[in-house]
Amino acid sequence: MPSQQRADTMIIIERMFAQDASTLFRAWTEPDQMARWRGSPGWHVETDGLVSELRPGGRHHHVKVRDDDPSVRVTTDAMFTEFFDPDVFVALQQISGDPEIDPQQRMELRVEFVKTGRDGTLVRIIQGPYPPSIADQHSAGWEAELGRLETYLAGGGAR
Structure with missing residues (x-):
């Protein structure tokens, strides 16, 4: 059952x-x-059915599956509303399968890639709205995913 709190965070x-x-x-x-x-960690993205149409108005779809219980699945269906390679993309999302997120509530995901100084890129993720009671949990989830991204980019393959 989705949280009864107002999603405003x-x-x-x-x-x-x-x-x-x-x-x-x-x-x-x-x-x-x-x-x-x-x-x-402990989750993976199914490769079957993964869709990412890289353009404004393009569809995005992926399913995250819990490694130790494949019956636990969180599905994201989205549409890119902005797509400026390599600076930013924005998608309107509907997420189902997460018991704390209302699958009827549209969420926005904005990911920015900002060059800093001579080397490096700042990745900024802005997502919501979430009910306040679960915002910290989902923020920690993004931190864990970014750790996996670092491992992947360093040649560790993540997964």
Whole structure:
């Protein structure tokens, strides 16, 4: 049952990466790369049915599956509303299978890739709205996923 709290909280997560914006943008948007790192530890993204139509108005679909219980599945269906390679993408999402998120509530995901100084890229994730009681939990989930992204980009393959 989705939380009965009003969903009015946006989460913002930032992390610096040594890679350039183009490399990071591709890791976030190309299905073959996404499947290698997306999902918190203990989860993976199914490769079957993963869709990412890389354009404004394009569809995005992925399913995260719990490794130790494949019956636990969280599905994200989205449409890109902004897509500026390699700087930013924005998607309107509907998430089902997470008992704390109302599958009828549209959420927005904005991911920015900001060049900083001579080297490095700041990745900024803005997502919501969440009910306040689960915002911290989902923020921690993004932090874990970004750790997997770092491992993947360092050649560790994540997953």
